[in-house]
Amino acid sequence: MDASRVVSSLATPPATDPLRRLWAPVTIRVAWELVRSGLRPKGSLLREARDHALMRVPPDANSSEAELIATWAAREFVDRLNGIYKPWKVDPDLHLLPDPRWRQQISALAGPVHDLVFRLHYADGLGLDELERSSRLDRSTLRAGREAVRALARQVLTEAGAIGPDWDMPRFDRFIARISTAAGDRCPGPWGLSTEAGRGHAESCPRCSRALRMMKEGILSSSDLTPPDEGCLPTEPVDLVALMIAPQARKHIKILERTLTPHVRRGGEDLFFVDGGAVEDLQDRLCALAENGTPPTAMMRVVRRLLPGRWGRYAILGPAPEYLRTEIQGMEWGDSEGIERLPDPLPPPPSSASWWMVTLGIAMVAGLMGLWIFRPEAMGELPLKVEKTTEGLVFQTSLEASVDVWGIQGANLLPLFHSESAADKGILSMGDGRYRLPTIADAYVVIASPKALAKDTPIAGAIVQGGSDGGVERRLEEALPGSAVVVAR
Numbered sequence: 001m002d003a004s005r006v007v008s009s010l011a012t013p014p015a016t017d018p019l020r021r022l023w024a025p026v027t028i029r030v031a032w033e034l035v036r037s038g039l040r041p042k043g044s045l046l047r048e049a050r051d052h053a054l055m056r057v058p059p060d061a062n063s064s065e066a067e068l069i070a071t072w073a074a075r076e077f078v079d080r081l082n083g084i085y086k087p088w089k090v091d092p093d094l095h096l097l098p099d100p101r102w103r104q105q106i107s108a109l110a111g112p113v114h115d116l117v118f119r120l121h122y123a124d125g126l127g128l129d130e131l132e133r134s135s136r137l138d139r140s141t142l143r144a145g146r147e148a149v150r151a152l153a154r155q156v157l158t159e160a161g162a163i164g165p166d167w168d169m170p171r172f173d174r175f176i177a178r179i180s181t182a183a184g185d186r187c188p189g190p191w192g193l194s195t196e197a198g199r200g201h202a203e204s205c206p207r208c209s210r211a212l213r214m215m216k217e218g219i220l221s222s223s224d225l226t227p228p229d230e231g232c233l234p235t236e237p238v239d240l241v242a243l244m245i246a247p248q249a250r251k252h253i254k255i256l257e258r259t260l261t262p263h264v265r266r267g268g269e270d271l272f273f274v275d276g277g278a279v280e281d282l283q284d285r286l287c288a289l290a291e292n293g294t295p296p297t298a299m300m301r302v303v304r305r306l307l308p309g310r311w312g313r314y315a316i317l318g319p320a321p322e323y324l325r326t327e328i329q330g331m332e333w334g335d336s337e338g339i340e341r342l343p344d345p346l347p348p349p350p351s352s353a354s355w356w357m358v359t360l361g362i363a364m365v366a367g368l369m370g371l372w373i374f375r376p377e378a379m380g381e382l383p384l385k386v387e388k389t390t391e392g393l394v395f396q397t398s399l400e401a402s403v404d405v406w407g408i409q410g411a412n413l414l415p416l417f418h419s420e421s422a423a424d425k426g427i428l429s430m431g432d433g434r435y436r437l438p439t440i441a442d443a444y445v446v447i448a449s450p451k452a453l454a455k456d457t458p459i460a461g462a463i464v465q466g467g468s469d470g471g472v473e474r475r476l477e478e479a480l481p482g483s484a485v486v487v488a489r
Contacts, residue, residue: 093171098179116137117131125177260272396435413464453480463476
């Protein structure tokens with residue numbers, strides 16, 4: 001049997017789950033790539049990156065294929081940590097399996113400088129500038145060493161009939177890198193690496209050499225390389241929602257993210273992913289965005305599916321995002337799949353000019369009758385009724401009242417709505433004298449005022465101070481004479 005086809009899993013015993021035999025090779029390769037990216041792969045970060053890689057590896061892959069896929073998957077995971085969800089790709093030469101004997105042949109033919117370049121530049125991934133600093137060899141010497149390694153590799157691979165004459169240099173270099181890390185099939189188990197025999201083996205095995213180095217530095221442990229007793233991956237799919245907005249709707253991104261926080265992640269400039277399984281009132285939140293025109297339905301595409309993957313602590317794991325990206329890009333604007341169709345925006349509120357005309361007319365009539373119904377002392381406390389319902393945060397108040405709404409989410413205060421005039425709250429109207437906001441926080445403070453509050457009114461400070469002694473309503477009503485305040489929890 002060709003040695004490159006033999007599964008090498010650090011002596012992992014066979015089990016029902018085919019990924020168990022690839023657990024250690026994938027873990028080592030993922031941890032190495034995270035270290036190369038400047039991360040310390042410990043705890044949940046390593047677990048999520050490994051899970052993501054295992055979701056990419058076919059169950060029938062051999063260790064060489066699994067390690068190459070894990071390399072690309074770890075780099076993809078790092079991109080996702082930074083909010084970059086790109087189409088999945090892997091080396092097109094995945095089907096070409098490097099034989100560990102080719103690595104041994106190249107090393108046997110190489111001189112000291114060539115071997116240094118082969119091990120550190122190709123195997124460990126150091127750039128020539130990094131190698132120049134660490135080895136104190138000048139750049140011209142290292143370049144010559146790289147050319148020599150290329151010539152040795154071409155000689156060995158041509159004799160083996162593994163490559164053709166049409167390979168360009170980037171493709172050839174990628175394959176040399178794979179050869180430089182090709183491992184054999186006689187690796188010790190995870191708990192044997194720290195023995196004398198294990199250390200001796202690691203001197204000639206790139207996989208175990210990396211594992212041993214990371215174990216010495218406290219990055220990996222033997223338990224990290226030991227597969228779990230049960231399944232390697234969760235079997236439950238992820239309930240994932242993709243929401244794409246048109247470029248002209250980018251001005252609404254902040255309110256969109258605020259409405260869906262903390263269960264939303266950016267998937268690109270105009271693409272968002274939402275953890276559908278964590279948001280019970282997701283339909284209501286999306287409807288509120290559409291009704292308020294932030295953005296309108298005609299500028300959105302939405303698709304919801306149960307797919308292979310997981311909503312992780314650091315990123316979305318598995319192939320689910322790319323499935324949704326492909327599907328949503330083929331949809332028409334305004335379409336939705338997997339959820340109820342979103343409504344059209346509510347009609348705009350009356351203009352402020354019409355409100356002033358009505359006010360002037362009432363004032364003139366009242367003046368003729370010897371009344372002045374808008375005196376502050378005659379206005380009294382504004383009516384305000386607030387209720388948290390399945391439809392959202394619903395409130396009723398006077399037509400002439402200006403409204404401010406703040407959300408309390410843990411230790412954070414969220415300014416959710418501010419009236420510049422009494423007419424502004426019309427965009428929240430339900431058409432029956434009530435007004436509605438989507439419920440996105442743990443508690444809410446609703447303020448109805450006889451006139452619009454200045455944006456710099458110290459509302460947040462009063463809420464914080466009132467929260468310490470249980471008197472939010474009292475403090476705000478003292479600070480805002482004539483206003484009505486309700487805290488809804």
